[in-house]
Amino acid sequence: MxxxxxxxxxxxxxxxxxxxxxxxxxxxxxxxxxxxxxxxxxxxxxxxxxxxxxxxxxxxxxxxxxxxxxxxxxxxxxxxxxxxxxxxxxxxxxxxxxxxxxxxxxxxxxxxxxxxxxxSSHDRELLRGVLEGCGTICFKSSSGTVGISFVHEDRELLELVQELIDDCPVDAPYGDLGETSSGDYWFGVDDEAAPAFGTWLYENCEETGLFAPSRRRKLEASLEQADAYDD
The missing domain is CATH 3.10.28 (Endonuclease I-creI)
Structure with a gap:
């Protein structure tokens, strides 16, 4: 094992x-x-x-x-x-x-x-799994902000993800659902809310081991880049 x-x-x-x-x-x-x-x-x-x-x-x-x-x-x-x-x-x-x-x-x-x-009592782990499955985390060099978005072919699934975000303890406004050039659907968490939302998603995740290390590293690197941009 x-x-x-x-x-x-x-x-x-x-x-x-x-x-x-x-x-x-x-x-x-x-x-x-x-x-x-x-x-x-x-x-x-x-x-x-x-x-x-x-x-x-x-x-x-x-x-x-x-x-x-x-x-x-x-x-x-x-x-x-x-x-x-x-x-x-x-x-x-x-x-x-x-x-x-x-x-x-x-x-x-x-x-x-x-x-x-x-x-329903484990919405953080559920959302973390969805994000790692169909979400993206990036540093937006044009604005110096962190971007978090979800992309999927199933519009109803993304609407359900939005409901989960509404119920999470962190205030995380997001944009309307749009279509990608490949015909999927997507929405993004507002840039101002992305750092707090991402931090909450991965907070204490090592205690359970329920996370993708590469995705957490991507979040941490993006947050560091955003901090350096502000400085």
Whole structure:
């Protein structure tokens, strides 16, 4: 068992209300896919992938991919991808998918929309998972500010993310939903609120191990750049 797995408290049921379950399903919603026979989650962080595997089981595969940047399809970036696959039994047996028969009992309805009620007491971990799944953190050199945004093909999921942000203890206004050049939807947290919101998201995350180290480093570096810009 790796050091990452040893520091993560794994729930008995990955569908019950628990910080690790909330983090898992945030990732699934942000960058995953649920079918009758399996779950796949994609992340760019090796340690985060191993944490998700510790929570849900399954196997992690690594590959290097090139894809268009969500906000500007003229820009292509190459990055590592770690894909967690859970289940995959073609017969859809109970043992194939978290002990459930197909997708029944998962926090996803028949139209593919997510239900996060079971994780309402763990909104920070849930939002952190979503951000790491379909969000971006950057330093805006033109304004010297930190940018945090969410991009996804599912408009209703982003509307649900906005509701979660409304309920979080940090005041984090955000812009209206817009469309990217690739046809997805996106919105950004206001620049003035992004530092406080990002800091809250990753506050005390080492206590649970439920975070992607590379994403936290990106946030810290962006905050440092913004501070230096102000100085």
């Amino acid at each position: 790796s050091e990452t797995e040893r520091q993560v408290e794994v729930p008995v049921d990955p569908l019950a209300g628990h910080p690790a379950s909330a983090y898992l399903w945030g990732h699934v919603a942000g960058s995953g896919n649920v079918s009758d026979t399996g779950i796949e989650v994609v992340t760019n962080d090796d340690e985060s992938a191993r944490v998700l595997a510790a929570v849900a089981g399954g196997a992690v595969a690594h590959e290097t991919t090139s894809r268009d940047y969500a906000h500007d399809t003229s820009i292509t970036r190459t990055e590592d991808e770690y894909t967690l696959s859970v289940g995959g039994d073609k017969n859809g047996s109970d043992s194939a998918l978290l002990g459930r028969s197909g997708a029944l009992g998962l926090p996803v309805d028949g139209r593919g929309h997510y239900r996060f009620g079971a994780f």
